[in-house]
Amino acid sequence: MRAGPPATLGEREDGRIEGHEQSEGRERPIDRPERATAAYPMTETADTQPGWFSSEELESVRGRMPVLYVQAVPVRVDESGAVTHVGLLMRAGSDGSFNRSVVSGRVLYHERVRDALLRHLEKDLGPVALPRIPSSPQPFTVAEYFPTPGITPFHDTRQHAVAMAYIVPVSGDCQPRQDALDLVWFTPDEATGPEVREEMQGGQGVLVRQALAFVGHAP
Amino acid sequence: MRAGPPATLGEREDGRIEGHEQSEGRERPIDRPERATAAYPMTETADTQPGWFSSEELESVRGRMPVLYVQAVPVRVDESGAVTHVGLLMRAGSDGSFNRSVVSGRVLYHERVRDALLRHLEKDLGPVALPRIPSSPQPFTVAEYFPTPGITPFHDTRQHAVAMAYIVPVSGDCQPRQDALDLVWFTPDEATGPEVREEMQGGQGVLVRQALAFVGHAP
Amino acid sequence: MRAGPPATLGEREDGRIEGHEQSEGRERPIDRPERATAAYPMTETADTQPGWFSSEELESVRGRMPVLYVQAVPVRVDESGAVTHVGLLMRAGSDGSFNRSVVSGRVLYHERVRDALLRHLEKDLGPVALPRIPSSPQPFTVAEYFPTPGITPFHDTRQHAVAMAYIVPVSGDCQPRQDALDLVWFTPDEATGPEVREEMQGGQGVLVRQALAFVGHAP
Amino acid sequence: MRAGPPATLGEREDGRIEGHEQSEGRERPIDRPERATAAYPMTETADTQPGWFSSEELESVRGRMPVLYVQAVPVRVDESGAVTHVGLLMRAGSDGSFNRSVVSGRVLYHERVRDALLRHLEKDLGPVALPRIPSSPQPFTVAEYFPTPGITPFHDTRQHAVAMAYIVPVSGDCQPRQDALDLVWFTPDEATGPEVREEMQGGQGVLVRQALAFVGHAP
Numbered sequence: 001m002r003a004g005p006p007a008t009l010g011e012r013e014d015g016r017i018e019g020h021e022q023s024e025g026r027e028r029p030i031d032r033p034e035r036a037t038a039a040y041p042m043t044e045t046a047d048t049q050p051g052w053f054s055s056e057e058l059e060s061v062r063g064r065m066p067v068l069y070v071q072a073v074p075v076r077v078d079e080s081g082a083v084t085h086v087g088l089l090m091r092a093g094s095d096g097s098f099n100r101s102v103v104s105g106r107v108l109y110h111e112r113v114r115d116a117l118l119r120h121l122e123k124d125l126g127p128v129a130l131p132r133i134p135s136s137p138q139p140f141t142v143a144e145y146f147p148t149p150g151i152t153p154f155h156d157t158r159q160h161a162v163a164m165a166y167i168v169p170v171s172g173d174c175q176p177r178q179d180a181l182d183l184v185w186f187t188p189d190e191a192t193g194p195e196v197r198e199e200m201q202g203g204q205g206v207l208v209r210q211a212l213a214f215v216g217h218a219p
Numbered sequence: 220m221r222a223g224p225p226a227t228l229g230e231r232e233d234g235r236i237e238g239h240e241q242s243e244g245r246e247r248p249i250d251r252p253e254r255a256t257a258a259y260p261m262t263e264t265a266d267t268q269p270g271w272f273s274s275e276e277l278e279s280v281r282g283r284m285p286v287l288y289v290q291a292v293p294v295r296v297d298e299s300g301a302v303t304h305v306g307l308l309m310r311a312g313s314d315g316s317f318n319r320s321v322v323s324g325r326v327l328y329h330e331r332v333r334d335a336l337l338r339h340l341e342k343d344l345g346p347v348a349l350p351r352i353p354s355s356p357q358p359f360t361v362a363e364y365f366p367t368p369g370i371t372p373f374h375d376t377r378q379h380a381v382a383m384a385y386i387v388p389v390s391g392d393c394q395p396r397q398d399a400l401d402l403v404w405f406t407p408d409e410a411t412g413p414e415v416r417e418e419m420q421g422g423q424g425v426l427v428r429q430a431l432a433f434v435g436h437a438p
Numbered sequence: 439m440r441a442g443p444p445a446t447l448g449e450r451e452d453g454r455i456e457g458h459e460q461s462e463g464r465e466r467p468i469d470r471p472e473r474a475t476a477a478y479p480m481t482e483t484a485d486t487q488p489g490w491f492s493s494e495e496l497e498s499v500r501g502r503m504p505v506l507y508v509q510a511v512p513v514r515v516d517e518s519g520a521v522t523h524v525g526l527l528m529r530a531g532s533d534g535s536f537n538r539s540v541v542s543g544r545v546l547y548h549e550r551v552r553d554a555l556l557r558h559l560e561k562d563l564g565p566v567a568l569p570r571i572p573s574s575p576q577p578f579t580v581a582e583y584f585p586t587p588g589i590t591p592f593h594d595t596r597q598h599a600v601a602m603a604y605i606v607p608v609s610g611d612c613q614p615r616q617d618a619l620d621l622v623w624f625t626p627d628e629a630t631g632p633e634v635r636e637e638m639q640g641g642q643g644v645l646v647r648q649a650l651a652f653v654g655h656a657p
Numbered sequence: 658m659r660a661g662p663p664a665t666l667g668e669r670e671d672g673r674i675e676g677h678e679q680s681e682g683r684e685r686p687i688d689r690p691e692r693a694t695a696a697y698p699m700t701e702t703a704d705t706q707p708g709w710f711s712s713e714e715l716e717s718v719r720g721r722m723p724v725l726y727v728q729a730v731p732v733r734v735d736e737s738g739a740v741t742h743v744g745l746l747m748r749a750g751s752d753g754s755f756n757r758s759v760v761s762g763r764v765l766y767h768e769r770v771r772d773a774l775l776r777h778l779e780k781d782l783g784p785v786a787l788p789r790i791p792s793s794p795q796p797f798t799v800a801e802y803f804p805t806p807g808i809t810p811f812h813d814t815r816q817h818a819v820a821m822a823y824i825v826p827v828s829g830d831c832q833p834r835q836d837a838l839d840l841v842w843f844t845p846d847e848a849t850g851p852e853v854r855e856e857m858q859g860g861q862g863v864l865v866r867q868a869l870a871f872v873g874h875a876p
Contacts, residue, residue, distance in 0.1 A: 053283060061280055064272060065328050068285050068381055080552040081571030109284050110379055112363060112370065114518040132570060133519030135605055135653045137363070140574065141873065142356040142383060144331060151331065153875045160329055162287055164361060164383070167573055206875040213870035215573045216798065218810045218863040299771040300790030333737040351789060352738030354824055354872045355797065360654065372656045386792055425656040432651035434792045435579065437591045437644040491721060499718055502710060503766050504725050506819055547722050548817055550801060550808065575801070580794040580821060582769060589769065598767055600725055602799060602821070 009069055009104045009145060009161050009202070062159040069163035070116045071143060072103040073211040074125065074170045076185060083215045085185040086208060087170065088196070089124060092181055100184075100199045102207060104163065113137060117166060123177065130172030139164040140214040143207055154203035167211050188217045228288055228323045228364060228380050228421070281378040288382035289335045290362060291322040292430040293344065295404060296388045302434045304404040305427060306389065307415070308343060311400060319403075319418045321426060323382065332356060336385060342396060349391030358383040359433040362426055373422035386430050407436045447507055447542045447583060447599050447640070500597040507601035508554045509581060510541040511649040512563065514623060515607045521653045523623040524646060525608065526634070527562060530619060538622075538637045540645060542601065551575060555604060561615060568610030577602040578652040581645055592641035605649050626655045666726055666761045666802060666818050666859070719816040726820035727773045728800060729760040730868040731782065733842060734826045740872045742842040743865060744827065745853070746781060749838060757841075757856045759864060761820065770794060774823060780834060787829030796821040797871040800864055811860035824868050845874045 053061065061067070074087035088100040105120035107113060114133050121131040143163045145156035154163075176183045190196060192212060197205040213219035272280065280286070293306035307319040324339035326332060333352050340350040362382045364375035373382075395402045409415060411431060416424040432438035491499065499505070512525035526538040543558035545551060552571050559569040581601045583594035592601075614621045628634060630650060635643040651657035710718065718724070731744035745757040762777035764770060771790050778788040800820045802813035811820075833840045847853060849869060854862040870876035 061284065063328070065280065066287050066326050066330075068287050075573060077571075077573050079571075080550070080556050081573050082552060083573050107285050107381065109282070110365065110367070111285075112518070113361060113381065114520060118518050132607070133515075133517075135513060135515050135519050135521050135607060136578065137361040137654050138359065138652065139357065139361070141871070142332060142358070144356070146329065148329070152873065162326065162332065169570070169573060203875075209876050210870040210873075213867040213876050214576065214798070216575050216809065216867075218860075219866050219870050219876035294792060296790075296792050298790075299769070299775050300792050301771060302792050331737070333739060337737050351826070352734075352736075354732060354734050354738050354740050354826060356873050357871065359793065360652070371654065388789070388792060422656075428657050429651040429654075432648040432657050433579070433795065435590065435648075435794050437641075438647050438651050438657035499722065501766070503718065504764050504768075506723050506725050545723050545819065547720070548803065548805070549723075551799060551819065575799040576796065577799070578795065580770060580796070582794070584767065586767070600764065600770065 009156055009159075009163070066160045066162045068107045069104055069145075069161045070107060070113060070120065071163040071165040071207065072117055072121055072131070072168040073165065073208060074103060074121070074129075074131070074168055074174075074183075075211075075215070076171075077169045081169075083167075083188060083212070083217065085187060086191040086212070087125075087174065087183050087185050088191070088200075088208070089176060090182040090184060098181075098199065099201050100196060101201075101204050103168075113164060117168065121168060121170075125170060125183065126173070126175030126177055128172045129170050129174045132169045132171070134166050134168070139166055141165050141207070141210050143203065145202060152203070153206040156202055165207060165211070167215060188212050192217075192219060228375055228378075228382070285379045285381045287326045288323055288364075288380045289326060289332060289339065290382040290384040290426065291336055291340055291350070291387040292384065292427060293322060293340070293348075293350070293387055293389045293393075293402075294430075294434070295390075300388075302386075302407060302431070302436065304406060305410040305431070306344075306393065306402050306404050307410070307419075307427070308395060309401040309403060317400075317418065318420050319415060320420075320423050322387075332383060336387065340387060340389075344389065344402065345392070345394030345396055347391045348389050348393045351388045351390070353385050353387070358385055360384050360426070360429050362422070364421065371422070372425040375421055384426060384430070386434060407431050411436075411438060447594055447597075447601070504598045504600045506545045507542055507583075507599045508545060508551060508558065509601040509603040509645065510555055510559055510569070510606040511603065511646060512541060512559070512567075512569070512606055512608045512612075512621075513649075513653070514609075519607075521605075521626060521650070521655065523625060524629040524650070525563075525612065525621050525623050526629070526638075526646070527614060528620040528622060536619075536637065537639050538634060539639075539642050540603075541606075551602060555606065559606060559608075563608065563621065564611070564613030564615055566610045567608050567612045570607045570609070572604050572606070577604055579603050579645070579648050581641070583640060590641070591644040594640055603645060603649070605653060626650050630655075630657060666813055666816075666820070723817045723819045725764045726761055726802075726818045727764060727770060727777065728820040728822040728864065729774055729778055729788070729825040730822065730865060731760060731778070731786075731788070731825055731827045731831075731840075732868075732872070733828075738826075740824075740845060740869070740874065742844060743848040743869070744782075744831065744840050744842050745848070745857075745865070746833060747839040747841060755838075755856065756858050757853060758858075758861050760825075770821060774825065778825060778827075782827065782840065783830070783832030783834055785829045786827050786831045789826045789828070791823050791825070796823055798822050798864070798867050800860065802859060809860070810863040813859055822864060822868070824872060845869050849874075849876060 075083045076085040078084055088102065090098055090100055092098055103120050103124045105116065107116040117133050118131065121129060143154045143165050144152045145154040145161040145163065146152060147157060147160060149155045174183045186196060192209050209219040294302045295304040297303055307321065309317055309319055311317055322339050322343045324335065326335040336352050340348060362373045362384050363371045364373040364380040364382065365371060366376060366379060368374045393402045405415060411428050428438040513521045514523040516522055526540065528536055528538055530536055541558050541562045543554065545554040555571050556569065559567060581592045581603050582590045583592040583599040583601065584590060585595060585598060587593045612621045624634060630647050647657040732740045733742040735741055745759065747755055747757055749755055760777050760781045762773065764773040774790050775788065778786060800811045800822050801809045802811040802818040802820065803809060804814060804817060806812045831840045843853060849866050866876040
C-alpha cells in the first residue's frame with residue numbers, strides 16, 4: 001500500500017503490528033491505565049493483540065507530533081567489553097532493493113524504554129539472542145528523523161521520529177524473524193566502509209558510525 | 220477546569236498553548252512538512268498560533284502513546300564550569316498549594332530537541348536568561364513519567380511522558396513569565412535538602428538530585 | 439606500617455602488588471614497550487610479578503602527580519537491564535574497623551582502561567564473576583580524590599587519585615579474594631540508606647549514589 | 658633535544674613548563690598538600706614556577722605509569738547549542754612540518770580536572786577566549802595514547818597518556834599563545850575532510866571525528 005521510498009524506521013512492520021488486525025479502526029478503551037496491572041504490560045503481547053491506534057489514526061498522529069522510538073545497535077564484544085562486530089539487519093524493500101539497518105521500533109503507551117528495547121531486539125533477533133540492555137537510560141545519542149531532509153543527518157519520509165539510541169551487546173544466537181531476511185556481523189572497519197554505507201538509508205549509516213565512535217573506534 | 224492532582228509536567232500551560240485558541244478542533248493541514256521552509260518553524264510562533272491538536276485530540280493521544288518532552292535543570296556555574304546554584308521555578312497549583320519544578324515542555328512536530336529546549340527555557344526564564352543549550356543531544360538521563368505510580372521514580376497523573384533531561388547553564392537575568400511565580404536559586408546542598416524535596420512533585424526532586432549527581436555533587 | 443586513616447582506594451593491597459616483592463627498588467627495564475608483544479600484557483601477571491615501582495618510588499610519585507584509577511560499581515541486573523542490586527566489598531581496616539567499598543585499582547603502564555577494569559574485577563570478585571565491561575570508554579563519572587578534604591566529595595589521605603568510574607553488571611558467582619572479607623548485595627534502597635553510608639569512606643558512598651542516580655534510581 | 662617524531666600531546670611545551678627552569682632537579686617539598694591553602698593552587702602559577710618533577714624524573718615516570726591528560730575540542734556553537742565550527746591549533750614540528758591539534762595538557766598534582774581544562778584552554782587560546790567548561794566531569798570519550806601503535810587509534814611515541822576528552826564551546830576572541838602558530842575554525846564537514854585529517858597526528862583526527870559524532874554530526 002505504501003508506494004514511494006521505503007520507510008527508514010521499519011514502517012511496514014510497525015504498522016502491521018499496531019493496526020493490521022483491526023477491521024474498523026476501533027479505539028482502545030479509554031481506561032487503559034487502570035487495566036494495566038503489571039508495570040509494562042505490552043512487552044509480550046504487542047506482537048499479537050490489536051494495536052492502540054487504527055492505521056488511519058496512527059497516520060494522523062504521525063503528521064502532528066514526534067513519535068518516540070528506540071534504536072539498538074547490536075554488537076559482539078570480547079571479554080574486555082571491546083566491540084569486535086556490529087550486527088546489521090538486511091531487509092528487502094517493496095521495490096526489490098535491499099537495505100541494512102539497526103534494530104528500531106516505537107515505544108508503546110505505558111511501556112518503559114528498556115522494555116521497548118528488549119521487545120524490539122527479541123522481535124528482530126529472535127528469542128535466544130541474549131541482548132544485554134544497558135543499565136542506564138542515558139542513550140549514546142538521540143537521532144532525530146525529520147520528514148524534511150537536511151535538518152539533521154537523519155530522515156524519514158513518513159514522520160518526525162525521535163530515537164533514543166543504545167549500543168546493545170548480544171551474546172546469544174541470532175535468528176532474525178519477521179520481515180528481516182538476515183543478520184550479518186561486520187567488523188568495525190567493514191561497518192564504516194563505503195559498501196555498507198551505501199546499503200543504509202535515512203542516516204542509519206551515520207548512526208552506526210556514531211555508535212562506533214562512542215565505543216572508541218575510528219568512525 | 221482540571222480538578223484533581225496538579226499535573227507534573229506543566230499541563231495547564233501546555234494545553235493552553237496548543238489547543239486553547241482553537242474554536243472547532245480543526246486539524247492542522249496535512250501538507251505541514253512541505254510548508255515548513257525553515258528547519259524549526261515552531262520556535263517563535265508556538266506561543267501564539269493555534270496548536271496542532273485540539274484539546275480533545277491531545278487528550279486522546281495522551282492516553283494512547285508516550286509523549287516526548289524535554290526537561291532542563293537551570294544552573295549557575297563558575298568560571299571552571301562547577302555548578303554553584305540550581306534554579307527552580309515556583310508555581311501555584313489550582314488548589315492553592317505551591318510547588319517547585321524544573322523547566323519542562325513538549326517537543327513539537329518538526330521541532331528539533333535543542334529548539335524545544337531553547338523555546339521552553341525562554342518561555343519560563345524570559346528572553347535574556349542566556350541559556351547555554353548543550354552541544355550534544357545526549358541527555359544526562361531520560362525520565363519516564365507514568366500515569367501509574369511506582370514503575371519509575373517519576374509520575375504524571377495525566378499521561379505517559381518520556382523526558383530527555385539536560386543540565387543548562389544560564390548566565391543572564393531570569394524573568395519568569397506566564398504561570399511561573401518565581402525562579403529561586405538554591406545551592407546544591409539546599410536543592411537536595413528535605414524542605415525543597417517536599418515542594419517538588421512527580422519525582423522532579425529525584426531528577427534534580429540525579430542532575431546534581433551527574434555534575435559531581437553528593438546527591 | 440601505615441598508621442592513620444585507612445586508605446580509601448585500597449592502598450595496602452595495591453602497594454603490595456606493585457612493590458612488595460622487590461628487594462632493592464630496582465627499576466623496570468627501559469625497553470618495556472618493546473617487550474610487550476601483546477596489547478595489554480599485565481592483565482594476567484600483575485598479581486604475581488614484581489611491580490614497576492618500588493614502594494618508595496611509588497610513594498614519591500604519589501606526592502607529585504595524580505594517579506589514574508578505575509572504579510567499578512558491581513551490579514546485578516534483570517533481563518531488561520534494570521539494576522536490582524549493588525555489590526559492595528567488605529574490608530577490615532588495620533584498626534579493626536570495617537568498611538565497604540566498590541572495586542578500585544590503578545591503571546598500570548601500557549594497560550588499557552578496560553583491561554584494568556577486568557583485572558581488578560577478577561582480583562576482587564574471583565575468576566567466575568563474569569563481569570560485563572562496558573563497551574564505551576565513557577565513564578558515568580570521574581571521581582577526583584584529593585589528599586585535602588573538601589575540594590570534591592572524594593578524599594584519599596595518601597594521594598591525588600583520579601578515578602574513571604563505571605557500572606559493571608556481574609552475572610556470575612562472586613568469590614571475593616585477597617583482603618576483601620566478603621561481597622554483599624544490597625538493593626538500591628539499602629545501598630543509599632544511612633547504615634551503608636556510614637560504612638563507606640572517602641566519598642565512596644557518594645559514588646554509589648551517583649551510580650544509582652545514573653541508572654535511574656532515586657539517589 | 659627530542660629528535661624523532663613530534664610528540665602528539667604537546668610534549669615540548671609541557672616538558673618546558675614542568676622542568677625547564679629547574680637547575681638541579683630538586684624535588685618539590687614533601688609537605689605540599691598542607692601548604693595548599695586554595696583548592697586548586699597551580700592554576701595561575703603552573704606556567705612560571707618550577708615544576709614538580711625535573712625533566713629527568715618526568716621522563717622516568719612516563720616510562721612506568723600512565724600520565725593523566727585532559728583534551729578539549731574547542732567549538733563555536735549557535736544559539737541552540739549546535740556546533741557550527743571546530744577550532745584546531747596549528748603547530749610547527751621540530752622538523753619544519755606543520756600539524757593541527759586540539760587543546761591538550763597534563764593534569765597536575767592537586768589540580769581538579771576542570772581547572773586543568775581551564776588552564777590549558779587559557780594557555781592555548783589566550784585570556785579572552787571565554788571557554789565554557791562542561792558542568793559534568795563525564796568526558797565524551799577517553800582517549801588512550803600508547804607508545805606502541807595499533808592498540809587503540811591513539812598513539813604517542815613518548816608515553817602512555819590517558820586523556821579525558823571534552824567538547825568546549827568558546828565564545829570569545831582566541832589569541833593562540835606560546836608555540837601554537839594559529840587557531841583556525843573549520844566547519845564540521847571541513848574538520849572531517851581528508852585534508853585536515855592528514856594534518857593531524859597520533860589519532861587526533863579520530864578524536865575530532867568522535868567529538869563531531871557525539872554532537873550529532875556525521876563523523
